Amino acid sequence: MKLENLIILFVAIPMGTGVIGVLLKQRVQIARVLGVLSFLATSALAVGLLVHLRSHPTGILVSQMGAWPAPFGISVVFDSLSGLLLAASSLVALGCYVHSFSTVEPTAEKRYFHALVQLLMFGVNLAFLTGDLFNLFVSFEIMLMASYCLLTFGGTRLQMTQAYKYVLLNLIGSTVFVIGAGLVYGMTGTLNFADLALFVAERQAQGRALPPGFAALSIALLLVFGLKGAIFPLWFWLPDTYYTCNVSIAGLFAGMLTKVGIYAIARTFPMIFAHGGSDAAKIVMPILAISAAFTMFLGVLGAVSHHNIRRILAVHVISQVGYMVFGLALMTQIALAGCLFYMIQHMVVKSCLFLCCGIIERHTGTDDLDRSGGLLRRDWYLALVFFIAAMSLVGLPPLSGFFGKLVIVREGWDTRWWLSIFGLLTGALTLLSMLKIWSYCFWSPQAAAIERTPENLPNRGSLRPAYAGATLLVLVALFLGFGAQPVYEIAFRAGRQLADPDEYIVAVLGPGALDEVAKYRATSAQLAAGRAAEVTP
Amino acid sequence: MTIILSICVAVTFAVSIYLMTGRELKSIAMGVFLLGHAANLSIIAMSRTPVRHEPQLLKGAPILTEAFDAARPMSSIVDPLPQALILTAIVIGFAVMAFLLSLLVLTSRKAGTLNVEQLAAEAMQGA
Numbered sequence: 222m223k224l225e226n227l228i229i230l231f232v233a234i235p236m237g238t239g240v241i242g243v244l245l246k247q248r249v250q251i252a253r254v255l256g257v258l259s260f261l262a263t264s265a266l267a268v269g270l271l272v273h274l275r276s277h278p279t280g281i282l283v284s285q286m287g288a289w290p291a292p293f294g295i296s297v298v299f300d301s302l303s304g305l306l307l308a309a310s311s312l313v314a315l316g317c318y319v320h321s322f323s324t325v326e327p328t329a330e331k332r333y334f335h336a337l338v339q340l341l342m343f344g345v346n347l348a349f350l351t352g353d354l355f356n357l358f359v360s361f362e363i364m365l366m367a368s369y370c371l372l373t374f375g376g377t378r379l380q381m382t383q384a385y386k387y388v389l390l391n392l393i394g395s396t397v398f399v400i401g402a403g404l405v406y407g408m409t410g411t412l413n414f415a416d417l418a419l420f421v422a423e424r425q426a427q428g429r430a431l432p433p434g435f436a437a438l439s440i441a442l443l444l445v446f447g448l449k450g451a452i453f454p455l456w457f458w459l460p461d462t463y464y465t466c467n468v469s470i471a472g473l474f475a476g477m478l479t480k481v482g483i484y485a486i487a488r489t490f491p492m493i494f495a496h497g498g499s500d501a502a503k504i505v506m507p508i509l510a511i512s513a514a515f516t517m518f519l520g521v522l523g524a525v526s527h528h529n530i531r532r533i534l535a536v537h538v539i540s541q542v543g544y545m546v547f548g549l550a551l552m553t554q555i556a557l558a559g560c561l562f563y564m565i566q567h568m569v570v571k572s573c574l575f576l577c578c579g580i581i582e583r584h585t586g587t588d589d590l591d592r593s594g595g596l597l598r599r600d601w602y603l604a605l606v607f608f609i610a611a612m613s614l615v616g617l618p619p620l621s622g623f624f625g626k627l628v629i630v631r632e633g634w635d636t637r638w639w640l641s642i643f644g645l646l647t648g649a650l651t652l653l654s655m656l657k658i659w660s661y662c663f664w665s666p667q668a669a670a671i672e673r674t675p676e677n678l679p680n681r682g683s684l685r686p687a688y689a690g691a692t693l694l695v696l697v698a699l700f701l702g703f704g705a706q707p708v709y710e711i712a713f714r715a716g717r718q719l720a721d722p723d724e725y726i727v728a729v730l731g732p733g734a735l736d737e738v739a740k741y742r743a744t745s746a747q748l749a750a751g752r753a754a755e756v757t758p
Numbered sequence: 759m760t761i762i763l764s765i766c767v768a769v770t771f772a773v774s775i776y777l778m779t780g781r782e783l784k785s786i787a788m789g790v791f792l793l794g795h796a797a798n799l800s801i802i803a804m805s806r807t808p809v810r811h812e813p814q815l816l817k818g819a820p821i822l823t824e825a826f827d828a829a830r831p832m833s834s835i836v837d838p839l840p841q842a843l844i845l846t847a848i849v850i851g852f853a854v855m856a857f858l859l860s861l862l863v864l865t866s867r868k869a870g871t872l873n874v875e876q877l878a879a880e881a882m883q884g885a
Contacts, residue, residue, distance in 0.1 A: 355843055355846070359850070366857065369861070370857075373861065376864065376868070378880075381861075382865065382868075382869050382877045382880050382881045384861060385861065385877070388857075389786060389787075389858075392794075392854060392858070393778075393793065395850075395854075396794050396796075396797045397797075399801070399843075399847050403804055403840065403843065406839065406840060406843070407801075407804030407840075461881070
């Protein structure tokens with residue numbers, strides 16, 4: 222059995238479980254067991270492959286669908302970048318899914334809830350694995366379709382008055398994406414990432430310019446991905462969206478949806494649209510840098526100003542996305558590795574905080590900070606989990622956020638020191654906003670103010686899955702902090718392969734793909750050496 | 759042909775943007791659907807003979823067209839890939855259209871209006 226054939230399971234397992242989930246409409250228990258098994262299988266597979274590939278020379282597994290050769294067929298690529306994200310997203314999905322057993326309403330559960338969660342992850346996994354631009358669009362659509370349904374799940378009045386914004390914005394974004402993909406094909410004649418990277422590398426080796434309009438095209442795609450990733454100034458849809466839906470689903474969205482947009486930028490821009498010192502890079506990189514500063518800083522200011530746990534956490538997602546964009550704006554190997562590490566740690570930690578918020582809501586009956594308090598005495602375990610997750614988000618040294626911020630800020634210090642200063646300031650304000658939740662919810666002695674009627678008194682037994690989900694995620698977050706070394710080894714390899722896509726191109730297109738480019742590079746190196754020799758005497 | 763197509767694309771875009779500036783969700787939804795059609799048309803306008811890779815099946819395969827010129831095989835065919843892209847995009851568009859229309863029906867039932875300003879006012883009250 223070839224190892225390459227395993228990677229399609231990341232897509233096939235959630236899809237199959239989702240389809241079965243549609244058939245199991247009334248059998249809630251069976252659907253739950255199947256769903257947990259599906260996420261367990263994908264997490265185990267992702268972690269297993271990552272560990273196995275540490276000794277692999279390139280760490281890239283490629284599977285060509287239907288054995289069509291690369292630029293013609295559909296390639297599915299599992300490299301270090303996809304692998305880390307798949308492992309993190311599967312674990313986060315498992316945690317949120319288990320948590321949802323105690324928050325989702327029984328009537329909602331019988332309306333295809335389980336199938337929709339699986340289909341959401343089907344789209345997310347396909348987005349991480351796919352090797353071409355058009356399938357990226359298709360996977361975005363699958364993911365968004367499931368997210369539209371999950372967002373409007375309860376069908377309450379508030380949800381219905383909010384949902385149309387998210388749906389319409391994403392529809393417009395998808396349309397621009399289709400136009401962008403069509404334009405890329407019209408200009409370059411290919412949609413495969415590796416082939417596109419080869420196209421750019423060929424043009425650069427030959428010293429020829431990229432087709433006219435290529436830079437404009439990359440800006441259009443940046444707009445699309447930025448809209449999904451909620452970077453400045455395209456974030457306005459996010460806070461309202463995460464506020465209205467079920468809290469476990471909000472945790473899942475906070476972990477997945479924005480990160481898929483950032484992943485799309487990380488996958489396409491360093492390799493293709495902004496590779497090397499191309500014209501597009503000269504426009505895109507300052508845009509990304511300015512956007513990163515605003516995203517980080519304004520996001521955290523929004524979080525500090527809110528007085529409602531879920532709103533604080535939702536607006537905070539934006540601020541954290543800023544750090545990832547900061548890493549992307551530098552576009553060096555190390556910064557890209559830092560960006561990747563930050564992405565996975567943020568997925569885990571932010572979802573964990575949303576899950577804690579769900580438990581807090583069950584305890585106090587509200588997510589308004591003024592009306593909650595005294596949770597430290599009532600539930601020390603929840604306080605511990607929340608504290609670890611919150612401090613990971615802030616980035617206190619032994620915890621995971623520190624290692625993400627350390628690499629990005631250190632790497633940015635030489636070239637874009639002002640961004641690093643914004644990053645550090647944002648870190649301080651993050652601490653402030655997290656301490657706000659901590660002191661109001663856990664430390665303040667206001668517990669008596671909450672009316673303890675039998676209805677809002679949480680039933681310990683029904684909350685058990687919620688604790689299990691939050692515990693799983695906090696353990697993963699602790700692992701990312703204390704085991705940062707092995708994770709970073711993989712992340713550095715991913716960063717290197719993004720900044721210099723030769724290994725990726727060869728892995729996807731076959732060993733002979735770079736021969737032409739190598740010839741041009743050799744001649745231009747000879748020419749340069751000749752010129753240098755002329756100059757020296 | 760390209761000029762006719764590009765005029766069609768421009769008009770469709772203009773109409774869709776005009777519709778999207780409306781205050782009623784129905785008109786905005788129609789604008790979004792038209793935007794999808796404009797996108798598909800623009801992909802058609804960009805498709806031509808294959809630029810980078812020759813289609814695999816052409817190597818040695820019989821081609822059933824009278825205009826086929828064996829001396830210049832690439833000049834008499836059109837690149838099939840953009841058409842596959844459009845087909846996929848149309849199918850996805852159908853699904854999304856169905857979802858959006860049913861969402862609008864539910865929204866008007868719950869909120870009693872499809873006017874954007876009234877919905878926004880309601881959302882402010884709800885929050």
